[in-house]
Amino acid sequence: MRIAVQQEEFDLGAEANAFAASDTANGAIVTFTGVVRDLARGDLDVMEIEHYPGMTERAITKIAEEAKSRWSLGDVLVIHRHGRLAPGDRIMMVATAAPHRKDAFEAAEYLMDYLKSRAPFWKKEISASGADWVAAKDEDEDALSRW
Template identity: 65%
Template sequence: MQVRVQEEPFDMGGELAGFAHGRRDAGAVVTFSGLVRDDTGDLSHLEIEHYPGMTTTAIEGIASEAIRRWSLSDALVIHRYGRLAPGAPIMMVATAAPHRADAFAAAEFLMDYLKSRAPFWKKEVTSAGEAWVEAKAEDEDALDRW
């Protein structure tokens, strides 16, 4: 298992290739990559803040839970912080499991957790000013299935 919380960009293809390379313990690898979305067309950038030790520990805990619950062979979680432009990669989840159903379920579980519970604070900066991103009900509701 690898969890990285980092400011610098990452190469989604390179990360996937490294995660899957030489793997003989899994029949399925599932990945998801999130990008900074500009819903209004006026987003200058997104600023993401976190507490380094707390954030990494929290994500490691949930990744360990996913590995146990779905008998994963491995998991990778990358999440960025700092100033991110629209369209920039913000996060990536990869799961490896003997069978695809477990790899998909675990990836969705991790994504739902990252979206609603991981200790990150996001601020949108537009030409109109700055605003903290509030939790969305649908993100909270997605956790109910787990």
């Protein structure tokens, strides 16, 4: 299991390849990547991601441990960036490895649902028309109840 909270970019291909090569017992690898989406009007300059150093790592570790206890997983990888990002930049990735695909898919969805609402990150969208904190959505909170 690896949890990385970092400002630097990550190499999605290299990370996925290294992760997939880790254990031959895992017949299924699922990866998810979150990317900075432009605003509907297409003028996003920067997405600034703030986090709570210390709590962020603890919260993600707890979420990943919970995923490992619920599904039969060989390995989990979470990389989440903070700082100033541009549209199209990769924000984060999650990868799960399991003997079978159902566990890998479900655990990846679980990780994403919890990272969204329980990992202490806050996004601010900065454009020519101003700077706005991204509001949490009710549907994201509701998504937790299905687990």
